[in-house]
Amino acid sequence: MEFATGSSPHKIGPQNVTRVMGMVLLALVPGTLAMWWYFGWGVLINLMIAVTAAVVAEAAVMSLRGRDARPVLLDLSAVVTAWLLALALPPLLPWWQTVLGSMFAIVVVKQLFGGIGYNPFNPAMAGYVLLLVSFPVTMTRWLPPDVVSGQALSLADSLHIIFSGTPPLGQTWDTLSSATPLDQMRSELSENRMISEIRQSPLWGDFGGRGWEWIGNWFLLGGLFLLWRRVINWRIPASMLGSLLLVSGLFWAIDPETHPFPAFHLFSGAAILGAFFIATDPVSASTTPKGQLIYGALIGLFVFIIRTWGGYPDAVAFSVLLLNMAAPTIDYYTQPRVFGQRKHDDA
Amino acid sequence: MDDGYRRIWLDGLWSNNQALVALLGLCPLLAVSNTLINGLGLGLATTLVLTLSNVSVSLIRNWVRPEIRLPVFVLIIASFVTTVELVMNAYFHGLYKVLGIFIPLIVTNCAIIGRAEAFASRNPIPRALHDGLAIGIGFTLALVVLGGGRELIGQGTLFDGAHLMFGEVARDWRWSVGEAYPGLLIAILPPGAFIGLGLMIALKNIIDKRLTGAKPVPTDQPEQAVPTSA
Numbered sequence: 001m002e003f004a005t006g007s008s009p010h011k012i013g014p015q016n017v018t019r020v021m022g023m024v025l026l027a028l029v030p031g032t033l034a035m036w037w038y039f040g041w042g043v044l045i046n047l048m049i050a051v052t053a054a055v056v057a058e059a060a061v062m063s064l065r066g067r068d069a070r071p072v073l074l075d076l077s078a079v080v081t082a083w084l085l086a087l088a089l090p091p092l093l094p095w096w097q098t099v100l101g102s103m104f105a106i107v108v109v110k111q112l113f114g115g116i117g118y119n120p121f122n123p124a125m126a127g128y129v130l131l132l133v134s135f136p137v138t139m140t141r142w143l144p145p146d147v148v149s150g151q152a153l154s155l156a157d158s159l160h161i162i163f164s165g166t167p168p169l170g171q172t173w174d175t176l177s178s179a180t181p182l183d184q185m186r187s188e189l190s191e192n193r194m195i196s197e198i199r200q201s202p203l204w205g206d207f208g209g210r211g212w213e214w215i216g217n218w219f220l221l222g223g224l225f226l227l228w229r230r231v232i233n234w235r236i237p238a239s240m241l242g243s244l245l246l247v248s249g250l251f252w253a254i255d256p257e258t259h260p261f262p263a264f265h266l267f268s269g270a271a272i273l274g275a276f277f278i279a280t281d282p283v284s285a286s287t288t289p290k291g292q293l294i295y296g297a298l299i300g301l302f303v304f305i306i307r308t309w310g311g312y313p314d315a316v317a318f319s320v321l322l323l324n325m326a327a328p329t330i331d332y333y334t335q336p337r338v339f340g341q342r343k344h345d346d347a
Numbered sequence: 348m349d350d351g352y353r354r355i356w357l358d359g360l361w362s363n364n365q366a367l368v369a370l371l372g373l374c375p376l377l378a379v380s381n382t383l384i385n386g387l388g389l390g391l392a393t394t395l396v397l398t399l400s401n402v403s404v405s406l407i408r409n410w411v412r413p414e415i416r417l418p419v420f421v422l423i424i425a426s427f428v429t430t431v432e433l434v435m436n437a438y439f440h441g442l443y444k445v446l447g448i449f450i451p452l453i454v455t456n457c458a459i460i461g462r463a464e465a466f467a468s469r470n471p472i473p474r475a476l477h478d479g480l481a482i483g484i485g486f487t488l489a490l491v492v493l494g495g496g497r498e499l500i501g502q503g504t505l506f507d508g509a510h511l512m513f514g515e516v517a518r519d520w521r522w523s524v525g526e527a528y529p530g531l532l533i534a535i536l537p538p539g540a541f542i543g544l545g546l547m548i549a550l551k552n553i554i555d556k557r558l559t560g561a562k563p564v565p566t567d568q569p570e571q572a573v574p575t576s577a
Contacts, residue, residue: 100531108542134532 017116021076023231024277027222028083031273034218035087038145038211041158042091047083049095049162053102054082061111077116081105084124084277088270088317089131090142092158092176094165097135101127121324122284125317132317144178145211148203181209182268182313185260194257208268216267223276236285237275239296240303244271247304259308271303274316284324291327291334299323352477359481366489366544367551371458375449376490377540381501384508386494387487388442389449392435394483396427397459401479403427404467411468420463421454428454441511458486493543501535503528 035043058078062069072078082102089098105127113119132139146152153161153176157168167176179187181203188198198204207213226232244265251259265271270278279285279299286295299319306315323330365371375393380386403423411419432450435443443450453459462482467475499505503524509517533539 112545130533133536133538135529136532 017075017077020231020282021080023226023229024080025076025083027225027231028087028219028277030221031215031219032083032087034215035091038147038215039091039143040146040153041155042093042143042153042162043086045158045162046089046091046093046098047086049098050082050086050089050102051079053099054078054085054106057103057106058111061107065111072115075116078106078110081110081123081127084273085127087273088124088128090139090177092141092143092153092161093131093138095162097131097138101131104130117283119283120328122278122281122320125278125320128317129321132312140183141173141177142180142183143176144203145209147211148209149178180269180313181212181264182307184209185264185268186307186313189258195260196257207263207266213267216272219273219276223272226276226280232276232280233292235289235292236280236296236299239293240275240279240300241266241271243297243300244303245300247301251304251308265304265307269307269314270316274299274303274320278316279320279323284327286323286327286330286334288331288334288336290336291330294330294334295323295327298326351474355474355477356481359478359483360485360488363482364485364489364551365458365461365482366486366493367548369458369461371461372456372486373544375452375456376486376493377537377544379446379449380490380494380497380540380543381535382498382507383491383495383505384442384512385445386490388435388439388512389446389453390483390487390490392431392446392450393453393456393459394480394487396424396431396453397462397483397486398476398479399427400424400459400463401467401475402472404463405470405472405475408468416464416468417460420460420468424459424463425454439512441508445508445511458482489547493540493547496547497534497539497543499524500531501533501539502530 032043032047055073055078058073059069062072082105085101085105086098089101105123109121109123109126110116110119143149143153160168167173184203185195185198189195203209205211205213208216223232223237227234227237245262248259248265249262252261275296279296286292299316302319302322303315306312306318310318312318359365363369366373366376372393375389379389400420400423404420407419428451431453432443435446435450462478466478470478495505498507505522506517506520509520513520534543
């Protein structure tokens with residue numbers, strides 16, 4: 001009688017890429033709906049464009065490489081990449097720029113390095129940075145949330161703007177767009193205004209900009225869902241947000257009139273989205289337990305540094321890419337001790 | 348031309364191209380290749396220095412003791428670079444100002460000392476001369492292609508600034524795809540140089556593979572890797 005003998009692993013868990021990516025997408029839904037609520041149809045249109053471009057690009061590269069495209073497309077990783085990219089884009093970005101960023105993320109950043117599991121950089125953030133660096137004008141043309149502007153663009157208007165690249169009749173970009181809270185804070189601080197004075201404006205809510213601050217909450221909800229389903233673990237989000245809070249709290253304590261309070265940093269820009277969805281990318285992030293704490297903490301620190309003294313208002317994408325570069329080194333120095341190995345065994 | 352020279356030229360232009368195969372001289376290659384003319388200017392200056400230094404090194408190869416050969420090579424290269432810098436300052440002042448620090452930095456271009464060490468110090472003068480020209484032109488071609496590609500994608504023009512090099516008649520050479528082209532700024536910025544060079548090397552490898560007739564064998568990719576919780 002013979003028993004089938006296979007090699008390990010003998011017990012296979014229920015997680016697989018499709019399931020993980022599906023869960024990430026599910027967790028992104030509340031935050032995405034919140035963005036649609038505050039910024040209108042542009043968010044969803046961007047999403048459609050980016051996902052389509054990413055899937056087409058992925059299929060094209062797989063067929064160029066002579067491989068079966070179906071399993072790769074079904075694992076949903078391209079959709080997650082495109083979705084994250086779309087959330088980072090201004091709602092009325094011209095369509096071809098969205099397509100370009102999405103294709104760059106998939107073709108150059110992901111597939112040229114070998115496809116899923118081989119990319120040293122987070123594809124969505126690399127695509128975003130490509131666009132931000134290449135098209136500074138359109139990429140900083142954010143809309144005010146409709147609770148602030150009191151007007152909402154119709155679906156037809158949004159489509160018109162995205163596909164023609166021009167504002168609708170009777171409107172100009174100046175009346176449509178407005179600075180993001182981080183940008184606003186930054187430019188007013190550079191004019192030597194006090195924070196208590198800046199916050200008089202109706203733009204501001206309890207923590208960050210009105211409207212904006214709520215989006216962070218909805219992404220937080222999705223992030224907690226991912227933590228609960230064990231798709232991500234707590235180390236990177238906790239250390240990233242923790243270090244951001246700590247550093248900004250320190251500066252705020254020194255001078256609350258020139259440094260925004262810590263909750264502002266947390267609920268502005270992409271801090272929460274980045275902490276739960278972007279920095280935790282299992283491929284490009286650090287993988288050792290201690291390494292993840294260092295990785296997250298350094299991202300938080302860089303976010304604060306670049307936001308405060310850097311050339312761009314938000315910094316999550318740059319910080320994540322910087323730390324992607326450092327991740328292999330961090331992993332090298334934080335390898336957990338193998339059970340039974342002595343502490344300073346350099347073998 | 349006998350077979351030895353054919354080999355030298357083939358190596359310099361293609362199979363041992365310093366930019367695409369040896370990956371030497373990347374500092375000027377990446378930094379200056381933002382327009383076609385810049386690339387051409389620096390490439391020609393490098394070719395000039397390379398040829399002169401190759402010939403000089405070959406000329407003295409039997410008298411220089413191996414222990415002190417490197418300082419001697421560096422001195423020779425530095426003298427030629429200084430000469431080229433002064434000449435460019437005098438006759439191509441506009442280009443000189445655009446290329447800036449990268450003209451004196453030709454002295455640190457490892458391709459030059461590499462050829463002095465690996466080729467010129469072991470070969471007679473005519474062969475060293477041919478090698479200097481071949482390697483230099485190969486490097487220039489890589490610079491021109493990379494510079495032209497980056498300029499075209501980055502700002503939608505070609506031959507921008509040609510008058511810096513060829514005088515006022517060349518001002519009309521500037522060719523543009525149209526004023527409406529928005530320009531992909533990243534191609535002109537440093538990341539564009541790295542991505543562009545990477546693509547050029549990939550293209551060369553593809554062509555080489557086609558030439559040798561070997562079909563690329565797809566390596567087996569493991570089934571969907573399972574990322575456990577991050």
